Amino acid sequence: MSWILLIEQTLNGLQFGVMLFLMAAGLTLIFGVMGLINLAHGSLYMVGAFAAAAVAAATGSFVLALVASLVAAAFAGVLIEVLVIRRLYDRDHLDQVLATFALILIFSEGTRWAFGSFPLFLDRPEYLAGTVTLPFGIEYSKYRLSLIGIGLLVAAGLFWMIMRTRIGIRIRAGENDREMIGALGVDISLLYTLIFALGAALAGFAGALIGAIQSVQVGMGEPVLILAFVVIVIGGIGSIKGALIGAVLVGLTDTLGRFLLPQIFGLVMTPSAATSVGSSLASMSIYILMAGVLLVRPKGLFGGA
Amino acid sequence: MTKETLLNAVLLCLLLAVPLIAWVSDEPFIITLTTRAVIFAIAGIGLNFALGFGGLVSLGHAVFFGIGGYVMGILAYHAQTYTPLMEWPFAVEGTKSMLIVWPVAVVVSGLAALAIGALSLRTTGVYFIMITLAFGQMLYYFTISWSTYGGEDGLSIYVRNTFPGLNTMDPIQFFAICYVLLLIVLIGVHCAARSSFGLMLRAAKQNEERVQAVGQGPYRLYLIAFTISGAITGLAGALFADLNRFVSPTMLSWHTSGEIMVFVILGGVGRVFGPVAGAALFILLEHSLGGLSEYWHIYLGAILLGVVLFARGGLYGLLAGREVAHD
Numbered sequence: 001m002s003w004i005l006l007i008e009q010t011l012n013g014l015q016f017g018v019m020l021f022l023m024a025a026g027l028t029l030i031f032g033v034m035g036l037i038n039l040a041h042g043s044l045y046m047v048g049a050f051a052a053a054a055v056a057a058a059t060g061s062f063v064l065a066l067v068a069s070l071v072a073a074a075f076a077g078v079l080i081e082v083l084v085i086r087r088l089y090d091r092d093h094l095d096q097v098l099a100t101f102a103l104i105l106i107f108s109e110g111t112r113w114a115f116g117s118f119p120l121f122l123d124r125p126e127y128l129a130g131t132v133t134l135p136f137g138i139e140y141s142k143y144r145l146s147l148i149g150i151g152l153l154v155a156a157g158l159f160w161m162i163m164r165t166r167i168g169i170r171i172r173a174g175e176n177d178r179e180m181i182g183a184l185g186v187d188i189s190l191l192y193t194l195i196f197a198l199g200a201a202l203a204g205f206a207g208a209l210i211g212a213i214q215s216v217q218v219g220m221g222e223p224v225l226i227l228a229f230v231v232i233v234i235g236g237i238g239s240i241k242g243a244l245i246g247a248v249l250v251g252l253t254d255t256l257g258r259f260l261l262p263q264i265f266g267l268v269m270t271p272s273a274a275t276s277v278g279s280s281l282a283s284m285s286i287y288i289l290m291a292g293v294l295l296v297r298p299k300g301l302f303g304g305a
Numbered sequence: 306m307t308k309e310t311l312l313n314a315v316l317l318c319l320l321l322a323v324p325l326i327a328w329v330s331d332e333p334f335i336i337t338l339t340t341r342a343v344i345f346a347i348a349g350i351g352l353n354f355a356l357g358f359g360g361l362v363s364l365g366h367a368v369f370f371g372i373g374g375y376v377m378g379i380l381a382y383h384a385q386t387y388t389p390l391m392e393w394p395f396a397v398e399g400t401k402s403m404l405i406v407w408p409v410a411v412v413v414s415g416l417a418a419l420a421i422g423a424l425s426l427r428t429t430g431v432y433f434i435m436i437t438l439a440f441g442q443m444l445y446y447f448t449i450s451w452s453t454y455g456g457e458d459g460l461s462i463y464v465r466n467t468f469p470g471l472n473t474m475d476p477i478q479f480f481a482i483c484y485v486l487l488l489i490v491l492i493g494v495h496c497a498a499r500s501s502f503g504l505m506l507r508a509a510k511q512n513e514e515r516v517q518a519v520g521q522g523p524y525r526l527y528l529i530a531f532t533i534s535g536a537i538t539g540l541a542g543a544l545f546a547d548l549n550r551f552v553s554p555t556m557l558s559w560h561t562s563g564e565i566m567v568f569v570i571l572g573g574v575g576r577v578f579g580p581v582a583g584a585a586l587f588i589l590l591e592h593s594l595g596g597l598s599e600y601w602h603i604y605l606g607a608i609l610l611g612v613v614l615f616a617r618g619g620l621y622g623l624l625a626g627r628e629v630a631h632d
Contacts, residue, residue, distance in 0.1 A: 037431055087614055093431060094362045098570055099613045101563045105606030113600045226442055226559065233435045280450035287443035291424060294436055298428045 004138050009259045010252065015144045017251025018151025022206035023228035024235070024243040025158055026199025032238030033174040033195050034089050039100035040080065041203055041228065042221025043107035048073040048204020049211035049220060050111060053120040062125035066208055073204020074197045081196040086189070104222070112218045119215035122208070147209055154202070155244055162240060171195060175238060227254075230290045236303025245301065250286050257282035309625040313578045320585065321484065328477045336476040337548070342588040343483045344544045347490055349568035349580025351537030356566070357575030358498060359530040360510035361426075362434050365441030366565050368421070369414040369535040371448065371557030373542025376410040378460040378552035385463055403466045403473070403482070403547070410543035411536045418535020422528050441559055448554040459553025466547055473547075483544055487581070490537060495577050497533070506530050538565070567609060573621030582620045 027041050051072030056065035080103060088096045128143040162168035170191055173181045182188045207221065214220070231250050235242025262278030269277065293301060320343060327335035348370055355361040383390045383399025390397040400406065425436045449457045465473040473479050497503050509516040509523040516523055546552045555561065564587070572583025590608065594601035616623055 031431065037434065084610065084614070093434060094356070094570075094574070095613050095617070097362065097364065097434060098566065099610055101566075102606040102609035102613065105602045105609070109600040109602040109606070113603070222559075226438065229435050230439055233432060233439070237431055276450065276452055280447055283446035283450055284443045287439045287446075290439050291436065294428055294432065295424065298432065300432075 004136070006259075007136075007138055008140060009255055011140055011148070012144065013252035013255030014248065015148050015151070015251070016255055017248035018148055018155065019206050019210055020224070020227055020231050020251055021151060021155055021244050021247035022202045022209075023224055024231040024247050025155075025240060026202045027228050028232040028235070028238055028240060028243045029171065029195055030199050031232070033171055033178075034192055036085065036088060037093055037096045037100065038085070038199075039097060039225065040103035040107065041199070042225030043104050044073045044077055044200040044203040044221070045207035045224055046107065046111060046218065046221040047076045047207070048201075049122070049207035049216045050115060050120065051204065052208035052211055053122040053216045054115075056122050057120075062123075062128075062212075065122065066205065069204045069208030070201045073207070074201040076204075077197045077200025078193055081193050085196065086192070089192070108218050115218075117218065119217035122211040122216055124212040143212065150209065154205075158240065167194070227286070230286055233300055234290050234293045236297075236300030239300070239302040242300055242302030249289070253289050254282070254286050257285040261285070307625070309576070309578075309621065312582075312621065312625050316578060316581055316585070317488075320487075320581070324477060324480050333476045336480050338588055338592060340476070340480045340483050340548055341545075342585045343480070343487050344541050344548060345565075345568055345584035345587065346581040347483075347487055347544065348538050348541035348565050349572070349584050350490055350494055350577075351534050351539075351541060352565050353534075353569045353574070353576075353580050354494060354497075354537060355527075355531050355534035356569055357579065358503060358506050358510065359527055359534075361527060361531060361534075363425075363437040363531070363534075364434050364559065364562050364566070365421070365437035365439075366535070366538050367557045367559065367561035368441045368444050369418055369538040370542035370545070370561060370565065371444065371552075371554070372414040372417050373410040373539035373544075374546035374552040374556045375448065375454070375460075375542075376413050376539070377406050377466065377543040377546040378462060379454055380406055380409065381462045381466060382454065382460055401464070401466045403468045406466055406543055406547075407540060410539050414539020414542065415532050415536030417539075419528070419532045422531035422535070426524055426527050426531065438559060438562070441557065441562055445554055445557040445559070448557055455553070457554060459551055459555075462546070462550045462552075465550060479548070483548075486540070486544065490540070491577065491581070494537075498577060502526070502529070567605075569619075570609070571612060571619050573619035573625075576619075576621045576625075579619060579621050586620060 023041065023045060027038060030036055030038050030041075048069035052065035052069040055068035056062060059065075084099060084103065088099055124143045128146055130142055131139045132142045132145060134140055162171055170181060170186055173186075174188075174191060174195075178188065181191075206224075210224075211220075227250060231246040232243055233246075234249060235244070235246030258279065261282045262275045265274035265278040268274075297303070320339065324336040324339040327333070327339070348366075351369070352363065352366045355363055355366075379390070380399045381401055384401045385399070388399070390399055421437070421440045425433055425440065428436055448454075454460050465479065467473060468482060471478045471482065473482065498507075505516060505521050506526050509521070509526050513523045516526070542556060545556070568580045568583035568587055570583065571586050572579030572581065590605060591601065594604045598604070612619060
């Protein structure tokens with residue numbers, strides 16, 4: 001096992017983690033402020049990716065594609081918030097799960113109807129293709145490195161917004177006491193729509209960025225959605241800080257698990273057995289991590305009340 | 306006789322009449338379709354036991370459905386390849402007998418529900434939904450990478466399991482088996498819901514503190530309910546695998562969990578017969594809308610959305626009115 005490979009895999013894990021954070025941040029905000037479980041968050045991720053792929057195919061510009069992903073996902077978010085989600089805030093979790101599950105069905109089949117079942121491709125731009133040489137002679141994909149940078153920038157921006165701006169104050173106030181900020185004259189329903197649109201835009205943005213690494217296809221949002229849930233449950237639902245730490249933890253566990261576990265089992269088993277046991281354990285590793293965290297802290301790492 | 310009892314009777318008669326008519330007019334496809342509805346109904350009744358009576362929103366019931374399926378698949382696979390299931394510490398052979406497969410499926414999925422429930426029930430609310438979903442995904446990915454039994458491709462069984470005195474490959478006879486099992490499960494759940502345990506469980510759903518105050522730990526009640534629920538869904542999984550003569554990780558996917566939940570909701574949460582109506586309606590929709598458009602899930606989604614937003618009692622809520630208080 002070479003150290004260079006290990007560092008590369010760690011970077012991959014980090015990249016995966018910050019992208020998960022973009023998904024998880026929206027989910028955890030929406031849950032923290034509105035108390036809503038949104039299964040359709042993965043659909044917004046898919047909407048972003050499809051919008052980016054369509055615009056990139058039409059214009060050839062990656063930046064325009066990213067803008068399109070933000071706009072399209074935020075628009076779709078506002079649309080479902082106004083039409084459906086708004087009616088669910090006072091309902092119990094079961095109704096929320098079902099209604100947003102219904103939205104997934106509608107979004108997935110609608111996208112299949114509009115774009116067909118074949119995956120689309122979103123090319124990463126010329127200037128981010130190829131590799132970059134890091135210290136110690138490590139070659140690493142320029143695009144993935146930019147993803148880490150973009151993800152960390154967005155995370156920093158989000159923290160700044162929540163801690164330092166008026167809208168952030170309102171969001172935090174909304175998490176603490178919904179009725180009170182309504183009584184103080186804040187337009188709650190506008191605030192909710194805004195938060196939902198923000199979460200949706202982040203998810204769509206993540207979809208477009210990841211879409212350039214993987215293919216853009218119907219159903220791409222669901223595995224990511226479930227991972228994002230694992231992230232926010234580990235981090236503590238409603239906590240942005242928890243979402244960031246949880247996301248990096250899940251990203252690293254998953255990536256390094258797939259890389260290291262087969263090798264560790266290889267020390268005591270035949271190679272083929274080690275590969276099969278190691279990879280099956282690796283695909284379960286984050287869920288084991290989550291179960292472990294919940295056993296020790298049933299409300300997640302940073303979960304409050 | 307209340308409206309609900311009448312509706313229950315009509316439902317059971319319809320479920321029996323449709324395949325019989327199809328049998329007379331020689332349309333085996335309709336019989337298979339109804340059999341699917343009956344099996345889905347059993348799975349839904351299983352989930353309803355935890356969800357409707359205990360208020361436990363489990364988004365991972367596909368696990369038990371899948372475990373039931375894999376129990377059947379693995380036993381039959383070893384029987385059809387004449388390889389022992391295990392040789393140590395004692396030899397176990399595969400089997401094709403339903404009378405052995407069912408109890409094994411029930412026990413294994415019940416034990417899995419006991420283990421998952423014991424861990425998950427430490428949490429409540431959203432965390433419970435998420436952790437059941439996570440356990441579901443965990444086992445889903447496990448079956449995908451479990452290459453001994455087909456991995457992602459699943460496991461095909463050539464001939465249906467056997468039942469003494471019946472030809473299970475004949476659609477109407479297999480339907481009869483499933484229908485009788487449905488009746489047994491319904492009677493069992495009906496009695497359980499009216500037993501002191503069932504009353505306690507419903508009470509715990511409404512007010513945990515009060516139940517605790519009269520000396521019943523809600524955790525124990527919930528765990529028993531979750532275990533029974535998983536066991537029933539496991540039985541449905543074994544039947545479903547037998548119907549298709551095929552098991553695959555899809556049975557454990559979270560979409561399956563969502564669909565089982567849809568049966569419960571379409572019919573009416575917390576009604577003993579709710580999932581039966583829901584599963585029948587689901588199959589009916591799948592069949593009629595599926596013929597209408599390739600993209601029938603859009604309509605299903607719209608209908609589901611309508612039920613959740615505007616008709617919260619499901620089909621039973623619409624037709625039989627609000628639930629009557631138990632005597």
